[in-house]
Amino acid sequence: MTRLVLCAGTTRTAEIDGISAAGADADLMAHTPSADGEILTYGRPVRAPVVPVSPTGCPTPAVVTRAVVERLGVETTVVDAGLAEPTGAPTVTVGARPGEDIRERDPVPSAPGAFVAAREFGRKLPDDELYLAETVPGGTTTALGVLTALGEADVLGDGAVSSSLPENPLELKRRVVGEALEASALAPGDAAGRPTVALRRVGDPALAVVCGLATGALETDTAVTLAGGTQLVAAAACLRHGGYDRSLSLATTSFVAEDPAIDLDRAAAALDLSVTVTDPGFTDEHPAMAAFEAGEAKEGVGMGGALALAERTGLPMGDVREGLLEVYGRLFEGTDREAPKP
Amino acid sequence: MTRLVLCAGTTRTAEIDGISAAGADADLMAHTPSADGEILTYGRPVRAPVVPVSPTGCPTPAVVTRAVVERLGVETTVVDAGLAEPTGAPTVTVGARPGEDIRERDPVPSAPGAFVAAREFGRKLPDDELYLAETVPGGTTTALGVLTALGEADVLGDGAVSSSLPENPLELKRRVVGEALEASALAPGDAAGRPTVALRRVGDPALAVVCGLATGALETDTAVTLAGGTQLVAAAACLRHGGYDRSLSLATTSFVAEDPAIDLDRAAAALDLSVTVTDPGFTDEHPAMAAFEAGEAKEGVGMGGALALAERTGLPMGDVREGLLEVYGRLFEGTDREAPKP
Known part of the structure; x- marks a missing residue:
């Protein structure tokens, strides 16, 4: 059986002006x-x-992932990987707390404990196969922080990570990471071989939980697919620095693979990642799809993994697109906002 | 769509010697x-x-419910209705805390708040139909407490509730309830029309959450089936005392319906309950089934509701029994206990 596990958390790094698009309004991003x-x-x-x-009408990638899991009947589990606001979703507790801005000295003190608890949980899940996903606004910046601390800043190209914004604020991210390392008295590479140090000092709680789950699952021979973009590449780097030396799988969207800011092939080679890229075949005919085509969002909530599952099981991408529009419509029901129409 | 919601909680009332069979060893009951x-x-x-x-080999009724939901693909959600020990299940939070022994003065101070939060959650769930279930060791005693405080102690017969033990310790339960009322300075009937007072003073957190969910769901015209035995009868009484006056549905097992200690027809008439009783057709050929036949467990974790769903959708009871034995076998995997064999 396949289970998609969503590690849902927060970092106050997302509050830095211009860092993230995950949430139209900064106050609501949490x-x-x-x-x-x-x-x-x-x-x-x-x-x-x-x-x-x-x-612009771009929905959270959760609508794509939901459209797929709803059609395929994939089991899902949400782990509280540092949520800052209440959720009606049932969540598994692993002791993760919301992350502070990485420019603080010790922004994610819960990371090592959450890693251990998530690892134990990952060891015990009864599934044959796990797809591990994240949702954490600001997560590409913390991913760059972790990669830099591990000495892997250039694994995706020169200090590069992807972005949920069409205009990737890479210079800003690098500056934030530089200040973060300084605040933690770390030089680039100082956390090599010590992924939980990187996660605690310049990372975020969701990434720590992804890494813990993957570690526990792989230890018990559960197949693991890292379902996401550059944040999941950072997870792969953490697994390598934790000593895992067998092949790793990553499934992401064509939007990440085609992002000119990053070089996914380079990361795949450097980290021995078997990468599956799936193109959902979005068009400009509806704002919800056009926004992805324009480079918004790109990935998150396991979208690339869900698309890979759809592809593998023969669910036509036309059905996925139809499902996306259906779930998209539901987001607006009972609110005073109106769904953008084609 | 149908969702089975399990309200999982605890009350230290269960620690009273001889009260509950839910847990072979009192230390492990929590x-x-x-x-x-x-x-x-x-x-x-x-x-x-x-x-x-x-x-004796009697499993938690959860194995029967799981066997059914696994075969029918029914969605399930677990609400933390006052858990005292960690769980790997994802849970929804409504602010419920473990209940104290009802012989304390204010054993469930979280009941009113949890009722309100559960009601709000019940209003917002998107399903067409909810099956509401409980798991709370000691819960029939707190149910008797609630019924008595509402002035409904005789709704199931003279101060009667069912039991997870073949020999129902009814005298002990009545004595505990008497002491509980005294500790809260309540006479029988003093909480009539005030269900949250009954739930807080002589009830348990799981029952409070069931009542809140039912109230919210019914307010938004979601169909509700109370999936359980005498504890869910107590929930129905709370809904009546809260002013709900349309018909209510309850689905339970033949083991509850045939329990000589109680008169389910009487409760159905008094509370205007449409009752569905389902017999899983257990035999003596396997200890897991024989124990139910001998009157152990009887109900819990929505077993009667799950059986009703199986019946309604045409899942043969032979498949349910097969599923029960399959899930039963899994309980022992990786432990040092051996599954009793026929």
Whole structure:
């Protein structure tokens, strides 16, 4: 059996102006992972008081993942990987707390404990196969922080990570990471071989939980697919620095693979990643799809993994697109916002 | 769509010697609801360090419910309705805390708040139909407490509730309830029309959450089936005392319906309950089934509701029995206990 596990958390790094698009309004961004858990579980927001759709009409990638799991009957589990706002999604507790801005000295003190608890949980899950996904606004910046601390800043190209914004604020991210390393008195590479140090000092709790789950699952011979973009590449780097030396799988979207800011092949070679890229065949005919085509969002909530599962089981991409529009419509029901129409 | 919601909680009332069979060993009883959530979610215990099987081989009713939901693909959600021990099941939070022994003065101070949060959650769930279930060792005693405080002690017969033990310790339960009322300075009937007072003073957190969920769901015209035995009758009484006056549905097992200690027809008439009783056709050929036949467990974790769903969708009871033995076998995997064989 296959289970998709969503590690949903927060880092106050996302509050830095210009860092993240995950949440149209910065004040509401902290609700996005809580809403993503609900959309994945129930197919719509339940408790979270937000419609996670950007001003241009780009929905959270959770709608794509939900459309797929709903059609394939894939089991899903949400882990509280540092949520800051209530969620109506049922969550597994591993002791993760919301992350502070990585420019603080010790922004994720819960990372080592959450890693251990997630690892133990990953060892005990009864599934044959896990798809591990994340939702954490600001997560590509913390991913760059972790890669840099491990001495792997250039694994995706020169200090590169992807972005949920069409205009990737890479210079800003590098500056934030530089300040973060300074605040933790770390030089690039100082955390090599010590992934939990990197996760605690310049990372985020969701990434720590992904790494713990993967470690525990791999130890018990459960197949693992890292379902996501550059944040999951950072998870792969953590697994390598933790000593795991067998092949790793990553499944992501064509939007990440085609992102000119990063070189995914380079990361695949450097980290021995078997990469599956799936193109959902979005068109410009509906704002929800056009926004992805324009480079918004790109990945998250296991979208690339869900698309890979759809491809593997022969679910036509036309059905996925239809499902996306159906779930998208539900996001607006009972709210005062109107769904953008083609 | 149908969702089975399990309200999993604890009350220290269960620690009173001779009250409950839910947990072979009193020290491990607090783990039973946590294990039930895991069995319902994953088909086996994950984190809970117990095998919820009595010395005679009687498993938790969770194995029957899981066997059905696994075959029918019914969605399940576990609500933390006052768990005292960690669970690997994902849980929804409504602010419920473990209940104290009802002989204390204010044993469930979290009941009113949890009722309100569960009601709000019940209003927002997107399903067409909810089956509401409980797992709370000691729960029939607190149910008797609630019924008595509402002035409904005789709704199931003279101060009667069912039991997970073949020999129902009714005298002990009545004595405990008498002491509980005294500790809260309540006379029988003093909480009439005030169900949250009854739930807080002489009830348990799981019953409070069931009542909140039912109230919210019914307010938004979601169909509700109370999936259980006399504890769910107590929930129905709370809904009546809360002013709900349309018909209510209850689905339970033949083991409850045939329990000579109680008169389910009387409760159905008094509370206007439409009752569905389902007989799983257990035989003596395997200890796991023979124990139910001998009157152990009887109900819990939505077993009667799951059986009703199986009946309604045409799943043969032979498949349910096969599923029960399959899930039962999994409980012992990786432990030092051996599954009793026919």
